[in-house]
Amino acid sequence: MTIEGQPSAGAHMRSEIAEQPARWQDLISQQQPAFLKAAELFRTVNPELLVFAARGSSDHAAMYGQYLAHNLLGIPALLSTPSTVTAFGTELRYPTSIMLAVSQSGESPDLLDTVRAAKRGGVPVIALTNHESSTLAALSDVHVSLMAGPELSVAATKTYTAELLALYVVLRLAAGGSWNEIQTRANGAIETATRVIDRATSWAEQLAETLQDTNKVLLVGRGYSMSTAKEGALKLMETNSIAASGWSAADATHGPLGQVEPGTPVIAFTSSPGGRESVHAFAEAARALGGRLIVIGPRGTDDAENLEIQAAAGSALDPALLPLMEIIPLQQLALCLALRRGMDPDRPAGLKKVTKTV
Incomplete structure (x- = not known):
């Protein structure tokens, strides 16, 4: 307090x-x-x-x-x-x-x-x-x-x-x-998320230290993970005043790839089984332009930059539930980065909890 x-x-x-x-x-x-x-x-x-x-x-x-x-x-x-x-x-x-x-x-x-x-x-x-x-x-x-x-x-x-x-x-x-089947899958998500939260905390703290002067971020996913790219971008925008944008990897190839300059952070979400290869293809194109590639999902390397997220061996986790896991590191990153930048993510300037649009 x-x-x-x-x-x-x-x-x-x-x-x-x-x-x-x-x-x-x-x-x-x-x-x-x-x-x-x-x-x-x-x-x-x-x-x-x-x-x-x-x-x-x-x-x-x-x-x-x-x-x-x-x-x-x-x-x-x-x-x-x-x-x-x-x-x-x-x-x-x-x-x-x-x-x-x-x-x-x-x-x-x-x-x-x-x-x-x-x-x-x-x-x-x-x-x-x-x-x-x-x-x-x-x-x-x-x-x-x-x-x-x-x-x-x-x-x-x-x-x-x-x-x-x-x-x-x-x-x-x-x-x-069936309800029993769905309950089992939900329990698998709960167990996996508990592990992800623990790992993502230290990952986000380390990454925030190196991104604190960043003024733009590009996030890409496809299929189920497209929603994660858009939600992750919103979290960074509202808590850090960063020019972040979230895209389908397919759409990003038609224009947003042009915003990638040497050092531009590009966060690729690879959990969705549909379209995963196109996310990797976009990520490699961004890397060729000098982008700083950060992978969240399967085939991440679980190091200071990337974070591997997948169901543990024998887990009942449905791949369609992986987007619940992959947004957690972005929530953590938005929090840690805002604190690094001297901002309060609980009370972003000019924003309200309930926005009553008409």
């Missing part, structure tokens, strides 16, 4: 990163009825389309959900465009659909307007929020509480990973997975 009795810089973010495995356990152990109700809604509706509504970090979780929906259910899934409703006043005609609304607070006005418009169009809504009494929870047909507890740091950490896990459970169940 500081002399004034206030928490020291980054104390909330540090604590909230560390408690993630415990919060995931709460989610799995306490939200089974809500998850099963969501799966029943899928069976009743038999949707032809999934629509994700989200903003900020939750939008990155929705991107992960979009890939899961395609791969597990074999149906189209899209990210909503709230401005269609709020700026243009357009009412959409939906095929047989379900909306998954993902929000930490459940109170962003444009998100709520998007959900209301979908309901007017006859679309049932599954909401995933961290507040059972939120407006979004009340609007939904099924509400899954993220069980993350109060998140006091402006930078979302435990709410983001809880969203990833909640989407995984909903869509696995919708695809016909």
